[in-house]
Amino acid sequence: MNTLSLAMIVAVTATAASAHADDVMNDLEIAHAAYTADAIDIRYGHLALAISENDAVRSFAETMIRDHNAVNAAAGELLAELNVSPQDNALSRSLLEGAASKRAELMSLTGREFDCAYALNELGYHQVVNATVADSFIPVVTVAPLRTLLTDALVTFRVHEAHAGRMVTALECAS
Template structure:
């Protein structure tokens, strides 16, 4: 039952993210949303390091912190270079609200139950974010350096998605 609930929550969040991303967003809103999504995944990873004792989960969480921090640092440098201010928007606010609820749900778990929930969330999160970046953000961005940053980050985040998929399978979370 918890597995079905988790899948339903990921699906609902995914649909909400995809629908909101389809609305016309400008470059500054896209930049803010991408930065926000990366920051939220860093927070999930810190939670995993605090809760999980599983070596694979911990290694994945460390990778999330390293890679998402690197992309967010590059985004921050680009923002400074371009002398612009990213714009908060409905999608970034929805991501923050959804992440708060997901963190509360994850914090109530421990052991293998936490590990599966974290891995499943990471898989769903990366699937949705990667699809949104590839199909909505990159085509819509008009500033070449931001487009290049998103394209480079997408390659890394697609690798994260594959890694999360392997974790879910190895942990036998679907059973």
């Protein structure tokens, strides 16, 4: 069930990201979607700290909270410097809807079942978000500092993706 629901969430998120990204979002919509994706992963991290007793999972969650908060803080500083506000959009709303559903599912789990579901979700989430940032956001961003922020963040988030993959393997989760 966890693998199936992960596959469905990833497929829905990928489809939504692709559909909305193909509409060529403006820089302020991209900033909002990126910020939203980070905020979602921060919430997943807090949930993992509240539920998991596995040291490796908890350490990963702490890394997610720290790194995604740092990127969002940098984004906030950039928006303040440019004196602009991010624009809500369909992709951001779609991400939030998917995350609410995934959080509800994760909250119903405990122990190894939670740890595997969290690890698999983190792997899938980072795969989709990283591909969207690399293939749909960075190529169309017109403000150089935002492109730099996204490019730098992508380096960190690719490390997260690899770390999540190792965690899935270490936990021996069915993928």
